[in-house]
Amino acid sequence: MSTMINIKTIPRPHGFTLNEHTFSLRFHGDISAQDIPEYIPVQIFVHVDDKWAGELFPVVHTAPGERLVENEPLTAGMFPFLPLPQDFQPSSPHEWLWLMKNIEGDLLADPHLSNTNPERYFLMRELFWMAFIAAFPAFPHGTNWPRWDPQISMEGDFISRWVLKDSTDFGYDGFPNAHAAIRQFVWEKFSATVEEILLIPVTY
Template sequence: MSTIVNIKTIPQPHGFTLNERTFTLRFHGDTFAQDIPEYIPVRIFAQVDDKWAGLFPVVHTTPGERLVRNEPLTAVSSASHGFPRCAHFWWQAKFPFLPLPQGFQPSSAHEWQRLVKNIERDLLADPHLSNTDPECYVLMRDLFWMAFVAAFPPFPYGTNWPRWNTYISMEGDFISRWASKDANVFCHDDSPDAHGAVREWVWEQFSTTVEEMLSIPVTH
């Protein structure tokens, strides 16, 4: 069974997100089994239209409930096979640059530049990632652009930023909004204070994305 619901949008400095919704899952009927298992896996999907690809649904259980190994499940597309993977196993294999080192300094351009190289390395490690695991690719690509903007706040204006591998497409809600002069309030301010404000804002976006999407702390 599936259904479609309308979820209220919440304006953000560089776009919008969606309000959290709470759902109740009930089961009607019964079935016979000689040996009743303690748990039965149930596949739950949350999917947003492709035109809003920058929005990532995350399924969480309420306190007191359990999923596999007490971990929340990441949402997967209907084209995926098998059950959604437990986040505990998923992020370790797909996001080796996380968690960030304990001493990571969000205000340091050098720290962000190092992170850009690490994410770029992992994105390029599998040239077919965008096809074999599009959810992972989109999330890692967004994290790459967050780090890139924090490392080089003038981007994409001016020339004081390095080229990146074109395999990493300049797509996604974050970078699309950032590149828009109408949405980017920092595009005409190249001062150190403006750069610091950008890094502070990106750090908040980066941390929230990691913690909500992967359910892990952003640093060790």
Template sequence: DSKDVILQPLSLLVWFSGTVPCHLTHSNIPIEISVSLKDEYKSFMVPVIEIASQQPHPSNNSATFSQSCSVTDNDMSFPFLPLPLTFDHTDSDHWAELLDNIQSWLVKSVDPSMPEWAWGREVFWYAFIATNPDFPGRKWSFWDSSISLEGQFIEEWV
């Protein structure tokens, strides 16, 4: 008698030691984090990355970025994250709703010159392909033309 198991969440804390010279800083420094599963698990589950508070790590004694360089930190919110507990990665309707939410956020709320926009565009294309897995062949939903067909994921896909 075999039973399915549910993996428990794995919390990961990332912080950065050292300092960045003020002349190299921007209000947001782009960071890339990726998580992947071995192929034999991909049909059963999908990793979910949640964005948490951007508070400095307690053991970091140096001045925070915004204090040392007098750059304002626009606490960017991602209204589509975290995904609801009811999100079913196997349900195309759930992906379509997420896709619409990401597209709306990109088009209405984010300045395209900000790093968050490039990140959001990448996330948009993940959701787009989950909703339209046959893209660019066959039939697919239209997207706002202000969202360019650019980014590592979509460029490799097409």
């Protein structure tokens, strides 16, 4: 059998990619047999429209059903970079760069985190992009920002809105004094996210 599904696009600085899509596969019917094989090979094909076939390359990962267990509740201990130091200066790009690097390290420490605890992974990724934008408010304009590890996808509510609506919607007009307003905006968003989801103060 075959089926057609629509995959949401994710804006990138110079184009777009496709959102990761998770689906389940079930089998109906029974086979009468005395000798039951341990495995049955099943082929799965993913076809991208010919218009994009040379630029978009689907990668299929398997996740056995027994791994699909209920996630443990999110706690502050799952986020080693929190709470932030009491003297954290949200107006300083260097402070945000330090925080961005810390979050990046935690995101990459467990390559299976997005599968074993997706809620933790998604929140950590959301906070990473907030810190990234606060450190480099001009993004995605120009080139004065670093390349992040490609394992960290450019997805999530915050970064998608930032790129899709353009940073000018958040106050960036190309002048340095706009950076302070953006950092303040990100700080308020970052603090509210931490306090509402993890129920802890953002700083000691």
